[in-house]
Amino acid sequence: MSASAPGTRHVRHHFADADADNAPVDDETGEGGSRSHDGTLCETDKACIVTISSTSGRIVQIDSAGSASAVIAAVSAAKATAAASGCSLSVLRAAVAIPGLVDMHTHGLTGDGDGCADVVEAWAVPEPSLARLAAAGTTSVVPSLTFPTHRWDATCAALCALARAAGEGRGAGEASKAGVGDLAEAGDSVRAGDLAEAGDSVRAGDLAEAGDSVRAGDLAEAGDSVRAGDSVRAGIGKAERSWMGARVLGVHAEGPVVADAGGLPDPGKRAWARESAAAVERVLDAAEEAGIAVKVMTIAPSADAVSGYAGIAAMVKRGVVPALGHDRSAQWDQVIGALEAAAPSRCHLTHVFNVQTFHHRLPSLGNLALMRSLPPSLAHVPMPTAEAVGDGLHLHPTVMHALATIRPPTSLAWISDSILTPSAVGDHAYCGRRVAIGSVPGCSTPAVVLASGDTDAAPVIAGSCSALLDTVRLLVNELGIALDDAVRTCATTPADIVGADHVGRLAVGAMGDVLLLDADLALIAVIMGGVLVPASG
Ligand SMILES: CC(=O)N[C@@H]1[C@@H](O)[C@H](O)[C@@H](COP(=O)(O)O)O[C@@H]1O
Numbered sequence: 079m080s081a082s083a084p085g086t087r088h089v090r091h092h093f094a095d096a097d098a099d100n101a102p103v104d105d106e107t108g109e110g111g112s113r114s115h116d117g118t119l120c121e122t123d124k125a126c127i128v129t130i131s132s133t134s135g136r137i138v139q140i141d142s143a144g145s146a147s148a149v150i151a152a153v154s155a156a157k158a159t160a161a162a163s164g165c166s167l168s169v170l171r172a173a174v175a176i177p178g179l180v181d182m183h184t185h186g187l188t189g190d191g192d193g194c195a196d197v198v199e200a201w202a203v204p205e206p207s208l209a210r211l212a213a214a215g216t217t218s219v220v221p222s223l224t225f226p227t228h229r230w231d232a233t234c235a236a237l238c239a240l241a242r243a244a245g246e247g248r249g250a251g252e253a254s255k256a257g258v259g260d261l262a263e264a265g266d267s268v269r270a271g272d273l274a275e276a277g278d279s280v281r282a283g284d285l286a287e288a289g290d291s292v293r294a295g296d297l298a299e300a301g302d303s304v305r306a307g308d309s310v311r312a313g314i315g316k317a318e319r320s321w322m323g324a325r326v327l328g329v330h331a332e333g334p335v336v337a338d339a340g341g342l343p344d345p346g347k348r349a350w351a352r353e354s355a356a357a358v359e360r361v362l363d364a365a366e367e368a369g370i371a372v373k374v375m376t377i378a379p380s381a382d383a384v385s386g387y388a389g390i391a392a393m394v395k396r397g398v399v400p401a402l403g404h405d406r407s408a409q410w411d412q413v414i415g416a417l418e419a420a421a422p423s424r425c426h427l428t429h430v431f432n433v434q435t436f437h438h439r440l441p442s443l444g445n446l447a448l449m450r451s452l453p454p455s456l457a458h459v460p461m462p463t464a465e466a467v468g469d470g471l472h473l474h475p476t477v478m479h480a481l482a483t484i485r486p487p488t489s490l491a492w493i494s495d496s497i498l499t500p501s502a503v504g505d506h507a508y509c510g511r512r513v514a515i516g517s518v519p520g521c522s523t524p525a526v527v528l529a530s531g532d533t534d535a536a537p538v539i540a541g542s543c544s545a546l547l548d549t550v551r552l553l554v555n556e557l558g559i560a561l562d563d564a565v566r567t568c569a570t571t572p573a574d575i576v577g578a579d580h581v582g583r584l585a586v587g588a589m590g591d592v593l594l595l596d597a598d599l600a601l602i603a604v605i606m607g608g609v610l611v612p613a614s615g
Pocket residue numbers: 224339340341342429431432433434472495538539540541542
């Protein structure tokens with residue numbers, strides 16, 4: 079991942095090495111501008127223009143990235159015209175368009191009154207979190223279930239609820255790749271019904287005028303175009319109610335074979351110690367029965383070593399990515415043993431540095447996280463991918479910078495590890511203990527911390543209250559990471575790790591999930607499957 083000097087204007091330095099692509103955009107025609115190297119990121123020198131049909135309420139064009147409806151059909155620099163689409167158009171204008179972000183490790187964005195007694199069970203009531211995540215720009219998720227055998231009934235309820243969420247609605251995710259076609263169909267059924275209403279409200283809202291004023295204006299007038307979008311959004315929100323949520327790509331089971339619970343209550347019952355394969359199978363069977371795929375499963379190398387890595391072998395056999403983590407005692411030979419047990423399949427590293435160790439003489443998982451490649455003696459082992467919490471608190475920004483500059487963007491995924499929405503007030507139960515949004519000395523970023531009642535005790539971090547777009551901004555605006563790399567590591571790479579190549583990119587055939595951002599990377603609009611997501615979720 080490349081970095082620019084902190085403080086450099088982020089929207090510009092994306093083009094630092096892409097002069098040939100950096101032709102200015104003609105404000106009237108929208109021609110010119112640039113498209114990023116592989117379609118991951120669409121950006122023009124002056125503006126990105128998204129054109130929405132007032133008839134269907136759908137995107138017909140992302141300027142310089144081609145048309146995007148439910149599925150992105152083409153990538154081209156040509157600008158759509160009303161004549162080409164055969165309908166009147168609304169135009170949203172932004173500095174940057176990026177793919178919807180993909181969070182491969184979130185415990186939800188629970189708010190007050192969401193109806194879950196303990197946030198460890200949040201995914202049993204997934205709709206509020208999925209809606210908030212989508213509205214915040216995270217359009218695809220891999221929900222994480224903490225220590226899944228700890229509260230077995232809650233785990234089974236969450237698996238069933240997530241399977242339902244993955245299979246229905248606009249935000250329908252897909253537990254399998256076969257979902258691409260299904261999603262287009264789901265989009266059609268939505269379009270056929272409620273979006274006509276959205277189209278009506280758009281027509282009523284003087285779109286032609288809005289489009290004209292946007293075309294004539296500059297970025298300062300983006301607000302006007304957004305207001306035009308709001309009329310679309312209002313119609314859609316009304317039509318689709320709460321079910322514009324993030325796509326569910328499958329599940330991350332964070333355990334059960336863990337050595338270290340971190341700041342959470344220890345789930346106890348180490349019955350799996352010599353039967354890690356059985357413990358793994360039990361969770362995978364439950365997920366299969368519920369109808370959702372476990373894509374990733376965290377396992378502690380030091381725990382699985384006891385059974386000769388039978389847990390990892392069971393995961394690989396069933397197509398699950400083994401994620402090494404929740405292990406502060408893993409020795410280097412156990413770490414390597416785990417990688418070898420998975421080979422030729424690739425391992426992943428769970429929230430690197432958190433609930434892991436780094437030591438300059440006694441290497442463990444944290445040391446592996448900071449390697450760019452494996453030595454020749456391990457040529458038979460695929461280099462593991464890694465995820466890291468990008469809220470700026472779980473890892474100090476300097477450590478985020480180290481990861482972002484050492485690891486190639488194809489092997490690093492930023493995650494939120496979120497639990498509560500930032501607006502949640504008061505205490506919530508987490509694994510039976512009280513948590514609240516709080517702070518850690520020396521860090522201005524809030525997090526979800528265990529409420530100890532002891533004001534002198536060091537706060538214990540339980541998770542974050544951030545969303546991935548916060549991470550994109552932190553990486554680009556404060557750490558000087560190229561926007562293209564920030565987007566890859568918050569969208570494309572996490573999607574690739576879980577085998578979801580239809581999301582996390584602006585590319586032909588990918589879902590039309592697009593975020594429109596202003597020059598400071600503030601969110602202007604979220605589009606899922608070619609349709610504006612209600613701002614409030
Ligand atoms: C679900 C989960 O695993 N959450 C962990 C939490 O347990 C740990 O306390 C925190 C900080 O870890 P650290 O103190 O090792 O940096 O990271 C993650 O939020």
